[in-house]
Amino acid sequence: MKIGVVTFPGTLDDRDAARAVRFAGGEAIELWHDDADLKGVDAVILPGGFSYGDYLRCGAISRFSPVMEPLIAAAKGGMPLLGICNGFQVLAEAHLIPGALTRNQHLHFLCTDQKIRIENNATAWTNSFAKGQEVVIPLKNGEGSYQCDDETLKMLEGEGRIIARYVGENPNGSRNLIAGISNERGNIVGLMPHPEHAIDSLTGPSSDGLGFFTSVLTSLVAGGVK
């Protein structure tokens, strides 16, 4: 299974994301922001970093990169797409998922090992976990506070689209402790913490993050999203 990892100018975590894909048993394919070519991949990861220096708004300029056009079309057609941190911000700017990521409430940049709870294990990116499972993966961001209007929040809660929540104290002011959400179909997931930095105990605080990458391979082998 080929999993594409997009590199924008200013992306930081593409190599770790590709390594995580290989660890999980997939083939990582490098995708370039300036090529409107998905190279026949089965799924795509938008990794973390500071694309375009976070100028204007995080993800606002990347969202109009040439690679995004075929990517948005493919994701709307059901291809699994995971946006991590800056990738989550790109998904929000592209309106592939509702809401927006804003400055952390306390204004500090965060870098911590964060406990999160998997709330929905029926998505393309979370099916390796048990529902309610608590995992520890790094959280590092300046603009990770998830915001949306009350109606959207009610819809996300009602439809089970909050796929992961922070456990314990709210680290950044996200509404309802939201760490990650999905689209209606469950193929597109935005996640603020970084599973690609927690795939083995040698380089991360745990190997808990690997589950996100094995999930998509399982989902693809099973023939796509349920």
Added chain:
Amino acid sequence: MAIIVVDVMLKPEILDPQGKAVASALPRLGFSFATDVRQGKRFEITVDGEPTAAQLAEVEVAAEKLLSNPVIENFTVRVEK
């Protein structure tokens, strides 16, 4: 030559931690006038000649599509004299 100004502000219901930080810094400098501060962005767009209605309409579209995020921000467009 004219300048079209686009002001972008967070919607009132969206928390503005930067504005709050500025508001709490003012009293430390002895300024006691502020009950609240909101921080936004200002874009100055230079065009040749007097802006046409069509240009202004295009700026509106650009402001909605790129300069602001309508999920969390409002914007205004005006021509600076």
